[in-house]
Amino acid sequence: xxxxxxxxxxxxxxxxxxxxxxxxxxxxxxxxxxxxxxxxxxxxxxxxxxxxxxxxxxxxxxxxxxxxxxxxxxxxxxxxxxxxxxxxxxxxxxxxxxxxxxxxxxxxxxxxxxxxxxxxxxxxxxxxxxxxxxxxxxxxxxxxxxxxxxxxxxxxxxxxxxxxxxxxxxxxxxxxxxxxxxxxxxxxxxxxxxxxxxxxxxxxxxxxxxxxxxxxxxxxxxxxxxxxxxxxxxxxxxxxxxxxxxxxxxxxxxxxxxxxxxxxxxxxxxxxxxxxxxxxxxxxxxxxxxxxxxxxxxxxxxxxxxxxxxxxxxxxxxxxxxxxxxxxxxxxxxxxxxxxxxxxxxxxxxxxxxxxxxxxxxxxxxxxxxxxxxxxxxxxxxxxxxxxxxxxxxxxxxxxxxxxxxxxxxxxxxxxxxxxxxxxxxxxxxxxxxxxxxxxxxxxxxxxxxxxxxxxxxxxxxxxxxxxxxxxxxxxxxxxxxxxxxxxxxxxxxxxxxxxxxxxxxxxxxxxxxxxxxxxxxxxxxxxxxxxxxxxxxxxxxxxxxxxxxxxxxxxxxxxxxxxxxxxxxxxxxxxxxxxxxxxxxxxxxxxxxx
Amino acid sequence: xxxxxxxxxxxxxxxxxxxxxxxxxxxxxxxxxxxxxxxxxxxxxxxxxxxxxxxxxxxxxxxxxxxxxxxxxxxxxxxxxxxxxxxxxxxxxxxxxxxxxxxxxxxxxxxxxxxxxxxxxxxxxxxxxxxxxxxxxxxxxxxxxxxxxxxxxxxxxxxxxxxxxxxxxxxxxxxxxxxxxxxxxxxxxxxxxxxxxxxxxxxxxxxxxxxxxxxxxxxxxxxxxxxxxxx
Numbered sequence: 001x002x003x004x005x006x007x008x009x010x011x012x013x014x015x016x017x018x019x020x021x022x023x024x025x026x027x028x029x030x031x032x033x034x035x036x037x038x039x040x041x042x043x044x045x046x047x048x049x050x051x052x053x054x055x056x057x058x059x060x061x062x063x064x065x066x067x068x069x070x071x072x073x074x075x076x077x078x079x080x081x082x083x084x085x086x087x088x089x090x091x092x093x094x095x096x097x098x099x100x101x102x103x104x105x106x107x108x109x110x111x112x113x114x115x116x117x118x119x120x121x122x123x124x125x126x127x128x129x130x131x132x133x134x135x136x137x138x139x140x141x142x143x144x145x146x147x148x149x150x151x152x153x154x155x156x157x158x159x160x161x162x163x164x165x166x167x168x169x170x171x172x173x174x175x176x177x178x179x180x181x182x183x184x185x186x187x188x189x190x191x192x193x194x195x196x197x198x199x200x201x202x203x204x205x206x207x208x209x210x211x212x213x214x215x216x217x218x219x220x221x222x223x224x225x226x227x228x229x230x231x232x233x234x235x236x237x238x239x240x241x242x243x244x245x246x247x248x249x250x251x252x253x254x255x256x257x258x259x260x261x262x263x264x265x266x267x268x269x270x271x272x273x274x275x276x277x278x279x280x281x282x283x284x285x286x287x288x289x290x291x292x293x294x295x296x297x298x299x300x301x302x303x304x305x306x307x308x309x310x311x312x313x314x315x316x317x318x319x320x321x322x323x324x325x326x327x328x329x330x331x332x333x334x335x336x337x338x339x340x341x342x343x344x345x346x347x348x349x350x351x352x353x354x355x356x357x358x359x360x361x362x363x364x365x366x367x368x369x370x371x372x373x374x375x376x377x378x379x380x381x382x383x384x385x386x387x388x389x390x391x392x393x394x395x396x397x398x399x400x401x402x403x404x405x406x407x408x409x410x411x412x413x414x415x416x417x418x419x420x421x422x423x424x425x426x427x428x429x430x431x432x433x434x435x436x437x438x439x440x441x442x443x444x445x446x447x448x449x450x451x452x453x454x455x456x457x458x459x460x461x462x463x464x465x466x467x468x469x470x471x472x473x474x475x476x477x478x479x480x481x482x483x484x485x486x487x488x489x490x491x492x493x494x495x496x497x498x499x500x501x502x503x504x505x506x507x508x509x510x511x512x513x514x515x516x517x518x519x520x521x522x523x524x525x526x527x528x529x530x531x532x533x534x535x536x537x538x539x540x541x542x543x544x545x546x547x548x549x550x551x552x553x554x555x556x557x558x559x560x561x562x563x564x565x566x567x568x569x570x571x572x573x574x575x576x577x578x579x580x581x582x583x584x585x586x587x588x589x590x591x592x593x594x595x
Numbered sequence: 596x597x598x599x600x601x602x603x604x605x606x607x608x609x610x611x612x613x614x615x616x617x618x619x620x621x622x623x624x625x626x627x628x629x630x631x632x633x634x635x636x637x638x639x640x641x642x643x644x645x646x647x648x649x650x651x652x653x654x655x656x657x658x659x660x661x662x663x664x665x666x667x668x669x670x671x672x673x674x675x676x677x678x679x680x681x682x683x684x685x686x687x688x689x690x691x692x693x694x695x696x697x698x699x700x701x702x703x704x705x706x707x708x709x710x711x712x713x714x715x716x717x718x719x720x721x722x723x724x725x726x727x728x729x730x731x732x733x734x735x736x737x738x739x740x741x742x743x744x745x746x747x748x749x750x751x752x753x754x755x756x757x758x759x760x761x762x763x764x765x766x767x768x769x770x771x772x773x774x775x776x777x778x779x780x781x782x783x784x785x786x787x788x789x790x791x792x793x794x795x796x797x798x799x800x801x802x803x804x805x806x807x808x809x810x811x812x813x814x815x816x817x818x819x820x821x822x823x824x825x826x
Contacts, residue, residue, distance in 0.1 A: 413652065413677030416696045417604060423698075424606035427613075477605035507655035512603045512630035539654070554655070 032089045038101060038175030038183055041154065042355035043084045044069050050079040050126075050157070055112035057153040059083075068354065069105075069170060071300050074163030079124065080106065083155040086174055090149050098142040099177040104170045104252075106158035107133040107245050111140040114152050118142060122245070128161035136238060136248040139180055164249045166256060169303050184239055190366055191236035198229035201373060208380065212387075217272035221376060224265040228369075231258040259304050260290050263311035269376070270315055273329060273383065274322030286314055302348050309344045312337050328386070329379040336375030343368045394566075398454070401566060404559055405451050405496050421475045432474055439471035447496070454567055455492040458522065462487070465502050469518075472506050477513050480506070485521040491529055493589075494563040501533050501585050504556045509537020509583055519582075527592050534584040564589070597625045597643060601635050602650040602675070610698065611648055611675065618704050632661060644670045646710055651676035651685070662688060663731040667724040669762045671770070673706045686719035688733075689771045709770070718773045723751060725759040734759055736776070741785040741811055742768060754789070777820045779803060779813045793821050 046067030053059050061083060069082065090098075100111055100118070108122030108131055118141065122134025146152075156172065173180065202225035209218035234255045238248060264286050271279050293299065293307035315337045323330035343360065350357045418440060425433035446464045450456045462484065469480040482502070502518060510516045516537055523530040557574075564572040564587065571590040576583070598615060602608035608628045616623065627642075629635050632653055647665055651658035651674050658676070665672045666688050674685045677696035685693045692706035708714035722733040734751055742765065743750045749761040749768065761768065769778055775787045785803060793803045793813065801813040803821060813821055 413696070416677040417607065420610060420696060420698060421604060421606040424610035428606070428609070475604050475606065504655075512605055512654075 033091070033098070033175060034179075035091070035094055035096070035176060036179050036182055038173040038179050040355065040359075041084055041086060041100075041172050041174050042069075044082045045084065046072075047081040048076065048078060049081075051081060052157075054081040054083055055117075055155040055157070056115045058115075068301060069172060070168070070303070070351065072106075072170070073168070073300050074106075074160045074165055077161050077163070078159065079126065080158045080160070081155065082158070082172075083153060085151060085153050087151050088149060088174075090147070094176070095144075096176040096178055097144070098147045099175070099180055100140040100142070100154060101173040101175070101180040101183075102138045102140075102156075102171070103173075104136055104245065104248060105156070105172060106160040106170075107131060107162040108159050109134065109138075110157040112153075112155040112157070113140075113142050114146055115155075116143070116146060124157055124159040125161065126159070131159050131161045133162045133245045135242050136245055137184065137242050139177060141177055162246045162249075164246075164253070166249065166253050168252075168299055187362070188236060188239045190362065191232050191239065194232035194366070194369065195229050195236060197370070197373065198225050198232060201225040201377065202229060204377070205380075208384075212384075217269055218380070220265060220269040220272055221380070224262060224269055224376075227258050227262045227265060231255055231262060234258065256304070260307065263290070263308060266372075266376075267311060267315055267318060270318045270322065270333065273379065274318065274326055276318065276321055282318070286311065289314065302351055305344050305348050305351075309341060309348075312341045312344070326383070328382050332379045332382060333375045336372045339371045340368050397562075398566060401559075401562055402452055404562075406447070408496065408500065408556075408559065418471065418475060425474065436471060436474045439467050439474065443467040443471060450495040453495055456495045457489060458487060458491045458493055458498075459489040461493060461495065461498045462520070464496070464499050465518075468499055468502060469506075472503075476506070476510070478510065479515045481517045483517060483519045485519055487520065487522050488524065491522055491524075493531070494567045497560050497563055497587070498531075498533060500556045500560050504554070505533075505535040505537060505583065509535050509540045511538060514538060527590055529589045529591055531587045531589075532584055534579070534582040536582055540578070540583040560587075596622050597645050598623060598627070598648070599635065599638065599644045599646075600626070600628045600648045601630075601632075601653065602628070602648070603630050603653050604650075605630060607650075607696075607698075611703075614698065614700055614703050615648070615707070618700070618707055632656065639668070646670060646691075647672045649674050651678055651681060659684070659688075660731075662690070663724050663733075666690065667726040667731050667762060669764065669767075671710055671763075671767055673710065683719065686717055687721040689720045689723060691716060691771065712770050716770060720771050720773060723759075723761055723763075723768070723772075725751070725761055727759070732759065734761075736772060737786075737788070739776075739786055740789045740805060740807075741783055742776075744782040777817075777824075779811060779817050779821060781814065783811050785811055787824055790821075790824070793818075793825065 044067050045061045045064035047054055047064055054061070064083075067082070072080070072082075100113070102109065102111075102121060105121075108120070108124045110120045110124055111118050119138075120134070121138035123130070123132035125131030154172075154174075173183075202222055205218050205222040205225055209215065209222055212218065234251055237243075238251060238255075243251065264283065267286055268279065268283060271282055276282070289310050290307055293310055298306040315333070319330045319334050319337065323334075343364065346360060347365075350359045418436070422433055422436050425436060443464060446460065446467065450460065450464070462482065465482055469482055473480045498520070505518065506516070514537070516535060519532075519534045521532045523532075561574060564574065568589050568591070571592075573588045574585065576585040578584075596619065598619075600608055600611050600615070602611060608630060612626060612628050616626065627638065627644075629638060647670055649658075649662065649665060649672055651662065653661060658678075658681070662672070662674065662685060671691045674682075674690050674693045675696060675698065676682075676685075676693065679693075679695045682693040682695075691710045694702055694706050705714060709716045720736055722735055723739070725732045725734055734753070738754050739751050740754055741752050742761065743752065744765045749763065749765060750758045751761050752758045763771075765778065765782070765784055768784060769776075772784065776784050777787060778784050785805075789806050790803045791806050791808075793801060794810075795801050796810075799815070801815065801818050801821075802810040803813055804810055
């Protein structure tokens with residue numbers, strides 16, 4: 001957690017400081033015009049239908065309804081009028097040209113300043129034939145003699161016959177002409193930077209995808225980064241090329257689709273990152289929520305802020321589930337989501353107050369992108385780190401099993417007992433003593449060969465078992481046999497699994513001097529390998545009908561289970577018990593890809 | 596001497612038997628070799644023995660349960676095992692000796708000497724084992740005030756004034772109990788930690804006064820042990 005706060009605290013502080021700073025500035029139509037900033041104009045009064053009198057500053061607009069410019073859409077086609085007043089004071093040292101800036105407002109417009117026509121974008125028409133669409137971005141310089149400090153009236157005459165019903169995000173701003181140009185340049189370079197950042201992230205995530213054995217969550221986040229860079233690029237070319245408004249409207253549809261896909265892909269990434277199920281249902285729900293947002297028309301007032309917030313809230317739902325297993329990753333992304341949600345909430349609030357409350361500086365909105373990106377990358381690094389730790393742990397476990405295998409075969413008591421038997425046979429029967437030495441050395445040679453293998457051919461394990469049975473026969477003065485019933489010599493199993501089961505059988509099932517027979521049967525049913533080992537020992541019969549869980553498991557069985565788990569994680573099964581008076585151990589292993 | 600060897604690997608059992616024979620020769624009245632617990636309990640239900648050589652890991656069974664069982668009996672036990680890490684616990688339960696399974700003849704000889712009381716045994720007994728309703732009860736020796744023989748039985752009298760029956764005779768107990776337990780009488784072993792003083796109530800008779808003011812008789816020829824303790 002400390003690591004997370006080190007990354008985020010400075011950013012969160014920066015946002016907070018900016019909010020306070022921004023709040024102290026006045027951002028309404030009553031301004032002292034600075035040299036390098038422009039202001040959005042609010043307080044628009046609206047009229048549907050053409051009436052040139054509306055341009056006249058003396059016109060009484062008290063009866064005209066207020067209209068959010070953001071909510072103005074192309075559903076109603078015709079000629080529209082907007083007018084508002086602006087009051088400002090100029091810095092006397094600055095004799096720059098003032099201007100009105102328009103981005104994506106209807107299809108064509110004429111602009112009037114204090115009743116004086118100052119310019120057009122395209123040609124306003126009474127129908128689709130006479131309308132000539134203008135450019136996405138247009139500036140209207142205010143003549144010097146009309147731009148003194150004080151009250152002024154801006155009136156805009158619009159027509160929208162070429163418009164489609166999707167296009168939103170429109171603005172009319174006021175400020176020095178140079179400030180308008182500067183702002184466009186800044187926006188262009190900002191979007192261009194995003195394209196670069198997202199492409200870098202795309203390369204990073206693709207490298208992860210191919211480098212970590214094609215893990216799907218990395219592919220999904222690659223798509224997320226790709227879409228983000230496409231969206232940023234569309235934003236860039238909109239400003240860079242200043243297309244005609246109908247072209248912009250069509251491009252906007254792509255930008256909108258890209259934005260919605262981005263939100264969905266972020267959440268799909270989270271679903272994969274946290275390994276949650278029912279992904280299709282989640283995706284369906286998200287699409288439904290986005291459609292609801294679209295149908296409700298909130299986009300016309302708040303752009304994609306609401307749908308984005310809904311998707312971020314959905315991210316929180318996914319995180320709340322993911323946190324159970326992946327606490328760190330969930331917390332890291334949680335920070336990114338919360339920062340985005342707060343910024344969205346603030347912006348929605350500011351928009352709803354129409355200029356009575358300052359908007360966040362553009363740089364802040366950019367930072368939220370960066371924070372989201374950072375949280376994703378940090379979470380991925382965290383996942384990789386914990387994967388590595390897990391991998392190390394598995395490797396260590398594997399080494400422990402190898403050590404366990406060696407320990408099992410050279411346990412001091414095994415060696416001591418074998419040597420003592422040897423001592424005894426040396427005085428009683430030299431031939432048996434020799435045989436004992438041979439079996440011991442044969443057994444050890446095989447163990448030495450297989451100790452570091454994860455799987456060995458079953459035929460090799462059988463040879464090992466036979467040497468062990470011979471050796472134990474000499475130690476316990478009995479004859480032991482291993483019968484093979486249907487064995488496929490190519491089947492592979494972890495080393496010393498059968499050996500351990502046979503060792504267990506000898507220890508627990510047979511009385512000393514009691515001869516014994518083990519039967520080994522291996523069956524292949526599709527991808528499943530079934531191994532059954534039975535013994536006819538007299539001692540285990542007294543266990544009667546005890547079930548697996550009633551019999552206390554010793555070290556041997558624990559070793560066998562650990563080996564199976566290491567090689568076939570959760571794809572194996574082990575049962576034992578009495579069947580027809582014989583003790584059996586049955587192992588089933590599912591080996592996909594083999595049959 | 597009646598000896599039982601309980602070891603599940605026949606060649607090793609044979610080896611122990613021949614080693615014991617070569618040490619004790621004609622002192623052995625009867626030597627039996629068995630390989631399983633079932634055989635041994637059958638045998639012990641109808642035969643008396645003096646000394647048991649016990650393998651601590653018989654056919655994968657928990658050796659200590661069998662050990663406690665044999666230690667609750669009248670005979671003495673010598674453990675033979677490859678699991679030398681279990682020696683301390685075995686001593687605590689009162690085995691005569693713990694012979695590691697390299698089974699050197701000299702080491703086996705020491706164990707037998709200890710059984711005969713001719714050689715000192717490590718003073719590690721922490722429990723005596725009493726059989727109650729077929730269950731083995733471990734009695735911490737430092738809570739025992741004195742042991743009293745009554746015909747074939749021995750009673751361990753505890754500080755808590757409870758008493759338990761111990762099947763071992765006082766002679767055997769003398770060997771396995773720590774040094775603060777001394778034989779003061781044909782029928783008594785006392786824990787010196789609970790003795791306050793000694794006195795002579797009448798000419799020629801002696802007794803020890805316990806901390807709880809009870810008195811136990813002291814034989815005249817064992818009086819010197821008490822006197823040594825108080826001097």
